[in-house]
Amino acid sequence: MRARPGVRARSALLGVAGVALLALVWELYKAVGPATGVVVGGVTVLPRTSDLAMPHLVTMFARLGDPVISTPGSPMLWSAVVGAAGFTLGIAAVGWIVGVVVGFLLALVMQRFRTAESALLPWIVLSQTVPLIALAPLVAGIGSQVRFGEARWQDWMSVALIASYLAFFPVSIGALRGLESPDAAHVELMHTYSVGWWKTLIHLRLPASIPYLLPALRLAAASAVVGTVVAEVSIGLSGGVGRMMVEYASASSGNPGKPWAPIFGAIIIGLVSAGFVAVLGLALARYRRGEVNA
Amino acid sequence: MRGVSRRSTTTVIAPIAFGLLALVLWQVIVVGFDVKPYVLPSPLNIGGQFTRALGTIWSGTRVTGANALVGLLLGAVVGIVAAILSALVRVLDQLSIPVVTAASVVPIVALAPVLYTMFGAGAETARQLVAAIAVFVPVYVNTLRGLRQVRPVHRDLMRAYAATPWQLTRTVTLPGALPFVFTGLRIASSIAVISALIAEYFGGPVDGLASSITSAASYSNYTLAYAFVLGAILLGLVFYCVTLALEKLATRHRPTP
Amino acid sequence: MTTEPLAKPAVLVEGVGKTFDVGRGRSAGTVVALDDIQLSVATGEFVSLIGPSGCGKSTLLRLIADLDQPSVGDIRVFGKTARQARIDQDYGIAFQQAGLLPWRSVAANIELPLELHGIGREARQKRSAELLALVGLSDFADRFPDQLSGGMQQRVAIARSLAESPELLLMDEPFGALDEMTRERMQGELVRICGETGAAVVFVTHSIPEAVFLSDRVVVMSPRPGRIVGIVDVALGRTGDRDDDLREASTFFASVKAVREALHGIPAAAITGVETR
Numbered sequence: 001m002r003a004r005p006g007v008r009a010r011s012a013l014l015g016v017a018g019v020a021l022l023a024l025v026w027e028l029y030k031a032v033g034p035a036t037g038v039v040v041g042g043v044t045v046l047p048r049t050s051d052l053a054m055p056h057l058v059t060m061f062a063r064l065g066d067p068v069i070s071t072p073g074s075p076m077l078w079s080a081v082v083g084a085a086g087f088t089l090g091i092a093a094v095g096w097i098v099g100v101v102v103g104f105l106l107a108l109v110m111q112r113f114r115t116a117e118s119a120l121l122p123w124i125v126l127s128q129t130v131p132l133i134a135l136a137p138l139v140a141g142i143g144s145q146v147r148f149g150e151a152r153w154q155d156w157m158s159v160a161l162i163a164s165y166l167a168f169f170p171v172s173i174g175a176l177r178g179l180e181s182p183d184a185a186h187v188e189l190m191h192t193y194s195v196g197w198w199k200t201l202i203h204l205r206l207p208a209s210i211p212y213l214l215p216a217l218r219l220a221a222a223s224a225v226v227g228t229v230v231a232e233v234s235i236g237l238s239g240g241v242g243r244m245m246v247e248y249a250s251a252s253s254g255n256p257g258k259p260w261a262p263i264f265g266a267i268i269i270g271l272v273s274a275g276f277v278a279v280l281g282l283a284l285a286r287y288r289r290g291e292v293n294a
Numbered sequence: 295m296r297g298v299s300r301r302s303t304t305t306v307i308a309p310i311a312f313g314l315l316a317l318v319l320w321q322v323i324v325v326g327f328d329v330k331p332y333v334l335p336s337p338l339n340i341g342g343q344f345t346r347a348l349g350t351i352w353s354g355t356r357v358t359g360a361n362a363l364v365g366l367l368l369g370a371v372v373g374i375v376a377a378i379l380s381a382l383v384r385v386l387d388q389l390s391i392p393v394v395t396a397a398s399v400v401p402i403v404a405l406a407p408v409l410y411t412m413f414g415a416g417a418e419t420a421r422q423l424v425a426a427i428a429v430f431v432p433v434y435v436n437t438l439r440g441l442r443q444v445r446p447v448h449r450d451l452m453r454a455y456a457a458t459p460w461q462l463t464r465t466v467t468l469p470g471a472l473p474f475v476f477t478g479l480r481i482a483s484s485i486a487v488i489s490a491l492i493a494e495y496f497g498g499p500v501d502g503l504a505s506s507i508t509s510a511a512s513y514s515n516y517t518l519a520y521a522f523v524l525g526a527i528l529l530g531l532v533f534y535c536v537t538l539a540l541e542k543l544a545t546r547h548r549p550t551p
Numbered sequence: 552m553t554t555e556p557l558a559k560p561a562v563l564v565e566g567v568g569k570t571f572d573v574g575r576g577r578s579a580g581t582v583v584a585l586d587d588i589q590l591s592v593a594t595g596e597f598v599s600l601i602g603p604s605g606c607g608k609s610t611l612l613r614l615i616a617d618l619d620q621p622s623v624g625d626i627r628v629f630g631k632t633a634r635q636a637r638i639d640q641d642y643g644i645a646f647q648q649a650g651l652l653p654w655r656s657v658a659a660n661i662e663l664p665l666e667l668h669g670i671g672r673e674a675r676q677k678r679s680a681e682l683l684a685l686v687g688l689s690d691f692a693d694r695f696p697d698q699l700s701g702g703m704q705q706r707v708a709i710a711r712s713l714a715e716s717p718e719l720l721l722m723d724e725p726f727g728a729l730d731e732m733t734r735e736r737m738q739g740e741l742v743r744i745c746g747e748t749g750a751a752v753v754f755v756t757h758s759i760p761e762a763v764f765l766s767d768r769v770v771v772m773s774p775r776p777g778r779i780v781g782i783v784d785v786a787l788g789r790t791g792d793r794d795d796d797l798r799e800a801s802t803f804f805a806s807v808k809a810v811r812e813a814l815h816g817i818p819a820a821a822i823t824g825v826e827t828r
Contacts, residue, residue, distance in 0.1 A: 011388050018389035037413065044419050047412035054412060118308035126531075128484060134491055134504055134526040137511045138519055142333050185650040188618050194638045195667050203667065207654045218399070226401040234495040234508065241404070246496060249407030259411070263404050270400035287654040289697050 023057055030054045055256035063257030064264070077261050081241070085265035088228050088240035089272060091156055095163025096224040096273070100217065102164065103171025110172075111179040111205070112197065121176075128169045133227065136162050136234040155237045162235075163227035167220040174216025178209025210287035214277065221273040229266060241265040335517040344521040350506070351525040358490050358502040359529050361418050365425020366486035366533070370479055372426070373433030380434075381441035381467075394434060402428045403489060406496035421493040421502070428489040429482040433475070440474025441467055476541035483537040487530045503529070559630040561719045561751035562592040562615055567624030569610055569777075583776035584610045588624070590770060590779065594718065597745060597752045599762035599769045601810065607777025608755045609723055615753060616644055616721050628719065640668065642719040643712030643750075647727045649704035651696040651711075658683065658692040661711045668715070682710040685744060702733040709741065713748060720745075720752045726761065735795070738764055742793050759814070763787075763806045764798060771813040781813035 030049045037053075038046035047053055064081070067074040106124065110117040139161060143153040182204050190200045232242030244262040251258070281288070317337050323329065324336035331339065344351065380387035402424055409420035444467050452462045494504035503526045510519040569585040585607040592598045600608035613619045614626055617633040628636035636642060643664075651660045661682055662675040670678075683689045686706040696704055705725055712720055726734045738761060745752060756762050762769045769783040785806045787797060797803050 011391070014385065014388035015392040018391065018393050021389060022393060044413045044417055047409075048414075052411065115304060115308055118305045119312040120309075122309040123313065133488060134507055134523045136495075137508050138516065138523070141511070141516065183648070183650065185646050185648050186652070189644070189646075189650055190667075191618060192616055192637060192642075192644045193664050193667050194640065199667055203663065204652070207652065210654075222399045222401075225399075226403065229401045230403060230492045230495060234492075234504075245404060245407045249411065249497065259408050263408065266404035267396065267400045271396065274399040286695075289653040289695050 026054070026057065030056070052254075052256045055260070059257040060260040060264075061257075063255075064261055077258070081244070081261045081265040084239065084241045084244045084262065085269050088225075088232065088242065088265075089269050091160050091232075091240065092163055092221075092224045092228040092269065092273065095160040095228060096167050096221055097164075098160065099164035099167025099169075099220055099224060100171050103168035103216075103220070104175050106168070106172040107175035107179055108201075110176050117176075124169060124172055128166075133162065133166065133230060136231045139231075140235045155235055158235050159228055159231040159237050159240075162231035163224040166223035166227035170216040170219035170223065171213070174212045174219075175209055178212030178216075179205045181212060182208045207287050210284050214281045214284070214288070217280065218274055218277040221277050222270060225266070225269050225273055241269065331516050335520050339517050340520045340524060343517045344524050347518055347521055351503075351522060354501065354503040354506045354522065355525045355529050357418070358487070358494070358504065358526070359532075361421045361493075361502065362425055362486040362490040362529070362533065364418075364422040365490055366429050366479075366483060368422065369426035369429025369486070370433050370482060373430045373478070373482075374437050374475060376430075377434050377437035377441060380438055387438070394431060397427065398431050398435070403492050403496065406493045406498075410497050415498055418499065420498060421490050424493040425486045425489040428485045432481040432485065433478040436474045436478030436481070437471060440471030443474065444470055473541070473545040476537070476544040480534070480537040480541045483533040484530060487526075487533050491526060559594075560591045560627075561594045561596065561629060562590065562753060563627040563630075564588050564590040564611070564615070565625045565627075567611075567614060567621045567626060569607070569614065569619070570622050585614075585621075586776035586778050588777075588779060592719075592751055592753055594751050595749050597754065597765055597767045599754045599756055599766040600772060601756055601759065601762045601769055602772030602777075602814065603757070603774055605774040605777070606772040607774070608772050610777065611772075612721055612723050612753060612755050616642065640664070640715050641717060642721050643715065643717040644721045645705075645708045645712045645723070645725040647724040649696070649701075649708040651704055651707055653696050656693050656695055657688065657699070657707050660696065660707055661714055663711065664714045678714060679710075682713055685713070685747070686710045686740065700733075702729055702737060705729060705737060706740070709744070713744070713750075716748070718750055720750050720754075722752060722754045724755050724757070727756070734758075734761070735798075739795060741765065746789070746792065759807055759810050760798070760803075763803060763810060764793065769806075769810050771810060773814075773816070780816070783809045783813060 029046075033046060033049040035048060035050050037044045037048040051059070064076075064078040066077055068077050068080050106120065110120055136158075140155055140158040143155070143158045143161070179201075186204055186208075187200070190204055195203075228240065229242040229245075231237070232240045233246055237243060238247075241262040244265070245259065248262060249259045320334075321336050321338060324334055329336075335343075376386075376390070380390060405427065406420060406424050409423050413419040413423070448466045448470070449462070452466055457465070491502070491504045494502045495508065499505075500509065503522050507519050507522045507526075510516070510522060567585060567588040568583065570581045570583050573580060573582050588611060590598075590611075600611060602608050610619065614621050615628065615633060617637040626633045629641055631639065631641070651657075652663065655663065658676070658679045661679040665675045665678060679692070680689070683692055686709060688703060688706055688710070691699065691703065696707070699707065705728075709722075709725065712722075726737050729737060742765060752765075754762070754765060763783075763785055764787075766785050769785060770779055771781040771783065772778065773780045783806060787793060787800075787802055787806065
C-alpha cells in the first residue's frame with residue numbers, strides 16, 4: 001500500500017489538522033466553560049476551566065523555556081525534562097531488553113515442547129489480565145534483600161524489573177505465533193531436507209516470526225515505558241519523569257504550566273521508543289515481504 | 295477418541311499442575327529458608343490475611359472496581375461511536391490517526407496528575423478518565439478494523455440485491471464487526487483495571503486497592519499488602535472473565551479475528 | 552523401455568495401506584486412505600498418479616517422501632527405506648504451493664537445501680546459476696518471490712527440487728494453481744528438464760491431459776478406499792522428446808481416452824493398453 005505523494009501530503013495535513021482540532025477544543029472549552037466545571041449530582045463531569053486546572057496551551061509551552069525554580073542557577077525546565085526523560089528512557093530500555101529476551105525464550109520453549117505450551121500459556125495470558133503491577137511498591141522491598149557480592153540491588157533495577165514484566169508478555173505471545181506461523185508446506189519441506197529443529201528454527205521459524213515479532217516489540221516498548229513511569233512513582237525513584245510528575249503536580253499552585261512539562265517528556269519517550277522499533281522494522285524489511293499490508 | 299480426550303486433559307491438567315507446583319514451591323521456599331514477611335510472605339499467610347481483612351479488601355476492591363467499570367463503559371461507548379463515525383466519514387479517520395497512534399504509545403497514566411487538578415483531587419473522576427482514555431484506544435482500533443473487514447463477496451452480494459446503504463450496514467457491516475468489538479473490549483477490560491489501579495499511585499483519595507497497598511507497605515504490613523494485591527488480581531480476573539465470556543458469546547459462530 | 556529388471560527401481564511400493572483416525576467423540580472412526588497399493592517406478596521413468604479427490608494419490612506421494620508413515624506394507628526408494636532415502640536426500644520434492652521463503656531471493660531459495668546440507672557458498676552459487684538457466688530465470692536471481700508470477704514461482708520451486716541433482720522427483724500437483732496456458736508451458740518445460748536430468752518422477756495430478764502428456768505410465772486410482780484401478784501405458788515416446796505438437800496427435804487422444812475410461816470404471820480388460828494388477 002504505497003501511497004502516492006499527493007495522497008501522502010493530504011493525510012499528513014489532515015493529521016496535523018487533527019492535533020490542531022484537539023488544541024482548539026481545549027481552548028474553546030476553556031473560554032466558554034464555567035470556572036468550577038460542570039457538576040452533575042456531585043460529580044464533576046466536565047473539568048474546571050481556571051488557569052490552574054486548564055492552563056492555556058501557550059502557558060504550557062512557554063513554561064518550558066523558564067527555569068525550573070526561581071532561584072538563580074536553576075536549569076531551564078525543558079532541559080530538566082529532557083534529562084528526566086533520558087533517565088526514564090534508559091530504564092525502560094533495560095526493562096524492554098530483559099522483557100524481550102525472557103518473552104522470546106518462553107516462546108521458544110513453548111514452541112519446542114507442547115506440554116510447556118499447555119502449562120505456561122494460560123499463566124502468561126493470566127499474568128497480564130491481572131494487575132500484578134500492583135506489586136510494584138513491594139518489589140523494591142524484595143530487591144533490597146538481594147546482593148551479588150559487592151553489588152547491591154538498586155531501586156532502578158526494581159523499576160526496570162516492573163517494566164520488563166509488562167514488556168515480556170506481548171513478545172512471548174507474538175513470538176510464539178510467529179514461530180508457529182510457517183505453512184505446513186514449509187515445515188514439511190524442511191522435513192524432506194531431513195534437518196532438525198535447530199536448523200528449521202534458524203532458516204524457517206525465526207525469519208517467519210519477524211512480521212509477528214515487530215508489532216509485539218512495539219507493544220512491549222509502550223508497555224515498558226508505562227511500567228517505568230508507574231514504577232518510578234510507586235517505588236519512589238527520583239530522577240525520571242514519573243517522580244517529576246508527582247512533584248510538579250503537588251507544587252503547581254501559581255505555576256499552572258509546570259505539571260504539563262513532564263507529560264510532554266512522557267509523550268516524547270513514548271514516541272522515541274515507538275520510533276526505535278519502527279527503525280528496527282525498516283532494517284528487517286526483507287523479512288516482511290510476506291506481510292499482508294493492513 | 296482417546297487421543298482427543300488425552301489432549302484436552304493435558305491442556306487442563308498441565309497449567310493447573312504447574313500453578314499448584316509453583317504455589318507449593320513458594321510455600322516451601324518461604325518456610326524452608328525462613329524468608330521474612332517483608333521480603334516475601336508465604337501463600338498460606340497471604341491467604342489467611344486475605345480472609346481476615348476481607349472487609350477492608352472488599353471496600354477497596356469496590357472503589358477500584360467501580361472506577362475501572364465506569365472507565366471501561368465510558369471508553370468503550372466513546373470508542374465504538376467514534377469508530378462508527380470514522381468508518382462513515384473518512385476525513386474523521388484521517389484526522390484521528392496521529393492522535394490515536396500517539397495515545398497508543400504514550401503512557402496515558404501520565405495524565406493522572408493534571409486530571410486530578412482539573413476534576414478535583416478528592417473525586418474519583420480523574421481515575422475513571424485515565425481508565426476511559428486507555429480503554430478508548432483498543433476499542434476504537436479494533437472496532438474500526440471490524441467495520442472495515444466487510445468481505446468483498448458479501449458487499450457484492452448486497453449490491454446484487456440492490457440493498458440500501460443502511461441495509462448493508464445493518465445486515466453485513468455491523469454483525470461482521472461485532473466480534474472485533476468484543477475482542478477490543480476483552481483487551482480493554484484488563485487495561486481498565488490496571489489503569490484505574492495505577493492512577494491511584496499518582497494521588498487522589500486514599501480508598502482504592504492501590505492506595506491500600508502503598509499504605510500497608512508503608513506500615514510494614516507486607517502480608518496485608520500482598521492480600522490487597524490478591525484482591526486486585528481477583529478483580530482483574532473478574533473483569534477479564536466477564537468480557538471473555540461476552541466475546542465467546544459474540545463469536546460462537548465465527549472464527550476469532 | 553519402462554521396466555528394466557536389473558537395476559533397483561526408483562520407487563517400490565509393496566502392499567501399502569494407510570488409515571487415518573478421524574472425527575472426535577461419538578463420530579470418531581477410521582478412514583482407509585490407501586489399501587493394498589503395489590507400484591514400481593523404474594529409474595528415469597515418469598509416472599503420474601491420477602484420480603478424484605480422496606483417492607489417496609497425495610497420501611501415497613507423502614508416504615514415498617516419508618512425510619507420513621504407512622500403516623501396513625513397505626516402501627523402498629532406490630532399495631532403501633523411505634526414511635533413509637529422505638535422510639540421504641535421494642529425492643527432490645515440489646508441492647502445489649511453490650512454498651518459497653518470502654525473505655529469500657530467488658537464488659537463495661534455490662540454494663536453501665544446499666545451504667542446509669553444508670555446501671560451500673561458491674558451489675551453491677554455481678549450482679543455482681545452472682538451475683536458473685535450466686528453468687529460464689537467469690535474469691531473476693536477485694528478485695524476491697513476491698515479485699514473480701505464479702508460474703515463475705513454481706519454476707523456482709522446481710529448480711529448488713533439482714538442486715541436489717536427485718535421481719527421483721516427487722511432485723504433488725505442482726501446476727494445480729496455475730492457469731491453463733501457463734500450465735501447458737510449464738508441462739513443456741518439465742518434459743525438457745526431465746529429458747536433461749534423467750530423473751525418475753512421481754507426479755500427482757487430477758488433469759488427464761497433463762498426466763498423459765508427461766508420463767510414461769499413468770496410474771489411475773479410485774477413492775474409498777484408495778486403490779489402484781488401472782495403469783495406462785502411454786506410448787508417446789521418451790518423455791524428453793515430447794513437444795506441444797503431441798497434444799494434437801491421435802495417439803495422445805487415444806491415451807487420454809484410455810485414462811478417462813479407466814477413471815470412469817469401465818472394466819479394465821475392455822481397454823487396450825491397460826494392464827491391471
